[in-house]
Amino acid sequence: MSEFQWDQLKEAEMTYSSRVSFDKVMEMREEKKKRRVLFWWFSSAGLLLVGLGALYMLLPTPSSSVASQVALKSSPSSIEPSESAIATKPKRTEFETNSTPSAKTTRKSQPIVSSEFNETTLNRLSDKLSMEIPVEAPEDRDAPRRNERATATNVDRVYSNGQNNRIAMGYGEEGSALMGRKDMASQVYSLGLTPSYAEWLDPFALRHEYFDDRLLPDNDLRNRFKPNLYAEITAYTGSHNAINFDNRDNLSVLGTQYHAHYQFAILKDFGNGHLAGLGLAYGEWVGNGQYRDRRLETYTEIDTFHVVVMIPGNPVQTVEVIDTNTFTEWSETTGTLNYKISKVSIPLAYRKYLPLGKSVWRLSAQLCPGMTTRTEGSYFSRTDYLPLSIQRQFTFDGRLAFGPSVPVSKVWTIVLEPNLFAQSFVEAQTRVAKAKLFSGFGVSLVGKL
Amino acid sequence: MTEQELVEGCIKEDRKCQEILWSQYSQKLFSLAMRYCQNQEEAEDALMESFVKIYNNLPKFRFQSSLETWMRRVTVNVCINKIRARKVSFDSIDDKAIDLPSSDKSFERLHVEQLLKLVGLLPEGYKAVFNMYAIEGFSHKEIAQTMGIDEGTSRSQFAKARKALQSMLDKLEGGKS
Numbered sequence: 001m002s003e004f005q006w007d008q009l010k011e012a013e014m015t016y017s018s019r020v021s022f023d024k025v026m027e028m029r030e031e032k033k034k035r036r037v038l039f040w041w042f043s044s045a046g047l048l049l050v051g052l053g054a055l056y057m058l059l060p061t062p063s064s065s066v067a068s069q070v071a072l073k074s075s076p077s078s079i080e081p082s083e084s085a086i087a088t089k090p091k092r093t094e095f096e097t098n099s100t101p102s103a104k105t106t107r108k109s110q111p112i113v114s115s116e117f118n119e120t121t122l123n124r125l126s127d128k129l130s131m132e133i134p135v136e137a138p139e140d141r142d143a144p145r146r147n148e149r150a151t152a153t154n155v156d157r158v159y160s161n162g163q164n165n166r167i168a169m170g171y172g173e174e175g176s177a178l179m180g181r182k183d184m185a186s187q188v189y190s191l192g193l194t195p196s197y198a199e200w201l202d203p204f205a206l207r208h209e210y211f212d213d214r215l216l217p218d219n220d221l222r223n224r225f226k227p228n229l230y231a232e233i234t235a236y237t238g239s240h241n242a243i244n245f246d247n248r249d250n251l252s253v254l255g256t257q258y259h260a261h262y263q264f265a266i267l268k269d270f271g272n273g274h275l276a277g278l279g280l281a282y283g284e285w286v287g288n289g290q291y292r293d294r295r296l297e298t299y300t301e302i303d304t305f306h307v308v309v310m311i312p313g314n315p316v317q318t319v320e321v322i323d324t325n326t327f328t329e330w331s332e333t334t335g336t337l338n339y340k341i342s343k344v345s346i347p348l349a350y351r352k353y354l355p356l357g358k359s360v361w362r363l364s365a366q367l368c369p370g371m372t373t374r375t376e377g378s379y380f381s382r383t384d385y386l387p388l389s390i391q392r393q394f395t396f397d398g399r400l401a402f403g404p405s406v407p408v409s410k411v412w413t414i415v416l417e418p419n420l421f422a423q424s425f426v427e428a429q430t431r432v433a434k435a436k437l438f439s440g441f442g443v444s445l446v447g448k449l
Numbered sequence: 450m451t452e453q454e455l456v457e458g459c460i461k462e463d464r465k466c467q468e469i470l471w472s473q474y475s476q477k478l479f480s481l482a483m484r485y486c487q488n489q490e491e492a493e494d495a496l497m498e499s500f501v502k503i504y505n506n507l508p509k510f511r512f513q514s515s516l517e518t519w520m521r522r523v524t525v526n527v528c529i530n531k532i533r534a535r536k537v538s539f540d541s542i543d544d545k546a547i548d549l550p551s552s553d554k555s556f557e558r559l560h561v562e563q564l565l566k567l568v569g570l571l572p573e574g575y576k577a578v579f580n581m582y583a584i585e586g587f588s589h590k591e592i593a594q595t596m597g598i599d600e601g602t603s604r605s606q607f608a609k610a611r612k613a614l615q616s617m618l619d620k621l622e623g624g625k626s
Contacts, residue, residue: 008561009568009584013476014483020493022471025500026464032501 228269229449232279232349235262236401236419236442242289244382253380255289255337259423259438261397263368265349266449273353278346281368283397285341285423289380293333301325337385339377341425343395345370353405360405362415364444368397372425379427379434390428398422401442415444452516459507467504474517475500478524484568484580485528487535495531499524525585529595532577567617575610582607 237260244252265279303323310316345368352363372395375388403417419442424435450458450469458466478499482492502523510519571579577596581587582603587595592603 006584009564011477012480012561012565014480015476016479016493016496017489020475020479020497022468022475025471025497025504026467028497029501029504032505 230267230269230275230277230446231449232265232267232277232351232444232446233263234265234442234444235260236399236417236421236440237261238419238421238438238440240436240438242287242380242382247294249383250295251291251293251383251385253289253291253337253382253385255287255380257285257287257289257436257438259283259285259421259436259440261399261421261442263347265347267349267351267446275351275353276349278348281345281347281370283343283345283370283423285339285343287337287339287377287380289337291335291337291380291385293335295331295333296328297331298326298328301327337378337380339379339388340374341372341379341388341395342374343370343372343425345395345397356404362401362403362405362417362444364399364401364415364417364419366399368395368399370395370397381434381436386427386430386434388427393425393428395423395425397424403442405446412445412447415446417442417444453512456507456510456512456516459504470503471500474520477517478520480565481521481524481580481585482528484565484584485525485577486531487573491531492528495524495527499527502527521585525581525587526595529577532573533597535573567614567621570617571610571613575606575613578603578606579610579614583610 237258239259240257242253242255242257244254246252261281261283263279263281265277267275267277269275301324303325305321305323307319307321308316309319347366347368349364349366351365354361354363372391372393375391375393378385378387380386399419399421401417401419401421403415405413405415407413418440420437420439422435422437424433426433450466455466455470459470475496479492479496482495482499483489486492486495499520503520506523510516568576568579578592581592581595582589589600589603589607592598593600596603598606
């Protein structure tokens with residue numbers, strides 16, 4: 001086909017039917033505009049609703065509503081002893097001055113006293129606890145009634161009810177700030193989450209509820225002095241990209257590095273949501289990439305040829321011409337780079353549990369000194385690569401993570417943590433530390449021991 | 450009125466300029482749409498949709514090509530979307546397996562209307578690739594990107610289209626004689 005025919009085909013014009021017109025196009029346009037406005041309106045409304053929902057989730061629950069929940073949940077029979085316990089919140093001196101045991105209160109507090117307790121233990125406990133308990137009466141509708149009882153309660157008896165040490169220690173053997181205090185989060189609030197902000201604000205309101213289950217006669221005093229230990233199994237991963245498009249660098253590397261880390265740790269609860277501990281970890285650090293090595297090369301080209309010179313009257317002569325040219329050219333070499341570093345380390349872990357809205361979030365920080373167990377390939381950065389020759393090299397890692405803690409059973413919680421971590425090792429031959437910053441995601445399973 | 454003034458007028462929502470643009474290009478673009486679409490109705494829908502897009506997106510036109518080229522590109526994209534919505538399959542075959550006609554000289558005897566009819570008779574997949582490559586001047590790479598197929602498929606579809614056109618022409622000439 002000729003060019004002319006192609007052009008004719010391209011330029012060909014055809015007449016459309018009467019259903020197509022400029023006005024119709026404009027109508028279609030207006031309709032589309034309206035639809036777009038509706039779409040944006042609905043999208044904005046949706047986003048606004050989501051935003052308001054999130055805001056509501058972040059707002060703390062008013063303490064009065066918590067108090068009413070607790071009051072509703074509590075059965076009259078179980079309230080009695082715990083009310084007595086709450087009434088012990090005022091300072092001991094106040095109790096001493098006010099305490100006048102009545103027949104009624106003595107009768108109620110007596111069954112709470114375990115037969116296993118001896119007088120010394122009780123006195124020691126009461127002394128210890130009275131020093132530690134912050135003194136404040138809970139603010140709810142029952143407060144005046146409780147205060148009345150408090151004045152008429154035998155303080156030592158109340159302290160000896162087998163539960164008061166939990167009040168003082170903050171977190172009992174099963175009830176911990178981290179684990180949702182087993183019974184409270186699931187029974188009182190039934191949120192499926194760890195205790196809400198309200199518990200943090202007014203722990204007495206919940207412990208008051210908590211006592212009901214703890215007033216069993218077989219409750220063993222020794223259990224209460226067990227250290228609050230937690231087992232934590234963690235897996236986290238992250239990636240780091242090395243990208244270099246800068247032509248000024250002779251060597252540029254394009255690659256991705258991944259790190260997978262698995263660890264087991266034992267953590268001790270130090271109260272107020274602070275945990276610290278150590279464990280054992282295994283990590284694999286892998287990199288795959290490509291390099292481009294650009295070098296400016298200079299070479300000389302020598303071109304030799306003969307020219308026949310014929311001058312009339314002179315013999316024919318041949319002249320050899322040597323033409324020398326110098327060229328400069330960029331030469332490029334490309335190749336692949338891979339490396340793998342396996343290592344074991346000892347994580348020194350710190351965790352802090354924080355209430356955020358109606359859920360509990362966890363801040364994790366840890367440092368992991370360790371040793372490589374296997375190294376192979378060539379470690380690379382954006383502008384450099386280094387063959388790994390020595391198997392045992394010192395490593396040091398650090399990690400920061402923050403995420404929600406979600407209880408999955410009465411014993412276990414899962415923490416979902418976006419994280420940022422740095423991996424480093426000291427290259428044994430050059431004694432230079434090589435480090436990378438990774439971002440990724442981790443999951444921790446935390447269980448009460 | 451220059452092309453730039455026309456574009457600027459359309460951007461300012463000057464109805465007169467918009468109408469000029471319509472009257473100047475609608476028939477050309479309809480002819481283009483007809484080459485891609487299955488029937489006149491679909492081509493008319495494509496034309497109107499294209500003009501809506503053209504009016505809406507004129508502020509993005511940077512005068513890096515001629516206005517007509519840009520408008521043709523928008524229309525081709527609308528038509529391709531319509532073809533893709535019909536889920537037309539584009540089979541990839543080996544180029545070398547096709548015995549291509551050695552020359553296109555037999556086409557030279559045809560009028561534009563006849564050529565258009567012949568192109569219109571091509572199967573759906575071939576037709577789009579043939580139009581884009583042979584008439585609009587897209588490269589196989591561009592066709593592959595626009596249609597979401599690979600470059601090899603585009604080449605093979607084009608080769609098939611040429612072969613099909615040749616056989617149709619042979620039949621036409623055989624019928625005449």
